[in-house]
Amino acid sequence: MRLLHTSDWHLGQALHNYDRAHEHERFLEWLLDTIEEQAVDALLVAGDIFDNANPSAASQRQFYRFLQQAKQRAPQLNIVIIAGNHDSPGRLEAPRPLLEGMKITIVGHVSRLPDGTIDHTQLLVPLVRPDGSVGAWCLAVPFLRPGDVPRVESDGDPYMDGVALLYRQVLDGALGRREDGQAIIALGHCHMTGGEVSADSERRIVVGGAEALSARMFDAPVAYAALGHLHKAQRVAGCEHVRYCGSPIPMSFAEVDYAHQVLCIDLNGDSVAAIREIRVPRSVELLRIPRHPGTIDEALAALHALDIPPLPEIHRHAYLEVRVRLDGPEPGLRAKVEAALEGKPVRLAKIDTSTARRVAEHAEPIPVDDLDTLQPDEIFKRLYQARYGSEVSPDQLAAFTELLLAADRQPS
Incomplete structure (x- = not known):
C-alpha cells in the first residue's frame, strides 16, 4: 500500500489579518493532483484541519469540497482524519455518518461505552486495498484531553501514562485483528519529546504539567507513526518511522525556511519499504x-x-x-x-x-510595591533606560508629560 501523510492545514488562518484562502486552495488542488499522480491508497491527516474551533463557513466548504473531489478523482482512496488541539471534536465529527460510506473516517474524540469504558474499536480503522482486502490497520487517536485518557495510578505523570496506555490498548486491539502481512500505522496529534517547535505558530500543549510524550510509545510493532502538531517536518528522537510531516504552508514568518512537504510511505507487507518527502510548492x-x-x-x-x-x-x-x-x-x-x-x-x-536591550530579558523588574510610590514619569524613565540603554531625552519626557496632562483632562 501507499500512504500519504499530511497535517496542520489550519484552514481559515489569517496572517496578520490577511486572509489565506487562496494559499490553502492552491495547496488542496496540488494535494488532489499528488494523490492521483502518486496512486495513493490512503490519505492520513494528523489533525488541526481548521485554525480554530469555530471555523468559518468558507473554510468548512473548502474542506468538504476537497473531500468530495478526492473521492471523485480516487474512488478507492481511504481517508482517515483526526482532530488536533485547534479543532472542535464535535464539529469535525458531525458529518461522520455521511462520510463513512465513502471510506472517509473522521475521529474527533474518544468515545465511551455505556459502562464508561473507552470504546477502542472507534479508534481502529482498517485501510483497504483496491481489491477490498485489508492492507493495514490505523490507530486513529485524536488530540487527547485529560478526560479522554484512562486513569492510571503511577508515580509518574498520570496524563502521559494515560496517553501511553490508551495507545497500547488500541495497539492490542489491532494486534488481535491483523493478519500476516498487515502493517500497523499510528496516527496522532501530540508533542513528542525532542520535537523542534516553531516560535510564533504552535500553541503549546501542556496538560497536567506534561508537555511532551516519549517516542517509545511507537516502538515495534508500529511500522509508522504519522504525527501532527509541530509545523517543522522532522523525525522524532532519530526514529526514521516516527515523523512529523509539518504544515503545508508557513504559518508565520518564523517558518519561512521550513521545507513544507507531505510524506509518501510505501508499505511492503507489515513493514515500511520507503519514505519519500514531496515538497509542497509555495503559492x-x-x-x-x-x-x-x-x-x-x-x-x-x-x-x-x-x-x-x-x-x-x-x-x-x-x-x-x-x-x-x-x-x-x-x-x-x-x-x-x-x-x-x-x-x-x-x-x-x-x-x-x-x-539593544529588552525589558523582559535584561532589565531589573520594578517591584510591585514600588509602583505606588513612584511617579509616572519616573516609571517611564526607568522603562526607557531598560529598553534602549540610554537616558530619555528632555523632548521625549516633555511629550510624555503632555500625554499625562491630556489624559487627566479627559472627563471620567
Whole structure:
C-alpha cells in the first residue's frame, strides 16, 4: 500500500489579518493532483484541519469540497482524519455518518461505552486495498484531553501514562485483528519529546504539567507513526518511522525556511519499504527584509532595492515582514516603510522592531510595591533606560508629560 501523510492545514488562518484562502486552495488542488499522480491508497491527516474551533463557513466548504473531489478523482482512496488541539471534536465529527460510506473516517474524540469504558474499536480503522482486502490497520487517536485518557495510578505523570496506555490498548486491539502481512500505522496529534517547535505558530500543549510524550510509545510493532502538531517536518528522537510531516504552508514568518512537504510511505507487507518527502510548492512568498534586523537606513535601502515583477492579483502578492533595530523611539517608522514600498507588489504584514536591550530579558523588574510610590514619569524613565540603554531625552519626557496632562483632562 501507499500512504500519504499530511497535517496542520489550519484552514481559515489569517496572517496578520490577511486572509489565506487562496494559499490553502492552491495547496488542496496540488494535494488532489499528488494523490492521483502518486496512486495513493490512503490519505492520513494528523489533525488541526481548521485554525480554530469555530471555523468559518468558507473554510468548512473548502474542506468538504476537497473531500468530495478526492473521492471523485480516487474512488478507492481511504481517508482517515483526526482532530488536533485547534479543532472542535464535535464539529469535525458531525458529518461522520455521511462520510463513512465513502471510506472517509473522521475521529474527533474518544468515545465511551455505556459502562464508561473507552470504546477502542472507534479508534481502529482498517485501510483497504483496491481489491477490498485489508492492507493495514490505523490507530486513529485524536488530540487527547485529560478526560479522554484512562486513569492510571503511577508515580509518574498520570496524563502521559494515560496517553501511553490508551495507545497500547488500541495497539492490542489491532494486534488481535491483523493478519500476516498487515502493517500497523499510528496516527496522532501530540508533542513528542525532542520535537523542534516553531516560535510564533504552535500553541503549546501542556496538560497536567506534561508537555511532551516519549517516542517509545511507537516502538515495534508500529511500522509508522504519522504525527501532527509541530509545523517543522522532522523525525522524532532519530526514529526514521516516527515523523512529523509539518504544515503545508508557513504559518508565520518564523517558518519561512521550513521545507513544507507531505510524506509518501510505501508499505511492503507489515513493514515500511520507503519514505519519500514531496515538497509542497509555495503559492505566495513570505519575505523578511532585511534578513537580519538592521538600522532604519539599512532597512529602507533594502526595501527601495526590492525588485519583484508586477502581479495583477493582490492575493498573490508576497507577505512582508520588515525587521528594524532601533536605538530609540521612531514614531514615523511605518510611514517611512510604506513610502519605500510604494508601487511594489507586496503586502506589509508586520514591522518587527528590536532594541539593544529588552525589558523582559535584561532589565531589573520594578517591584510591585514600588509602583505606588513612584511617579509616572519616573516609571517611564526607568522603562526607557531598560529598553534602549540610554537616558530619555528632555523632548521625549516633555511629550510624555503632555500625554499625562491630556489624559487627566479627559472627563471620567
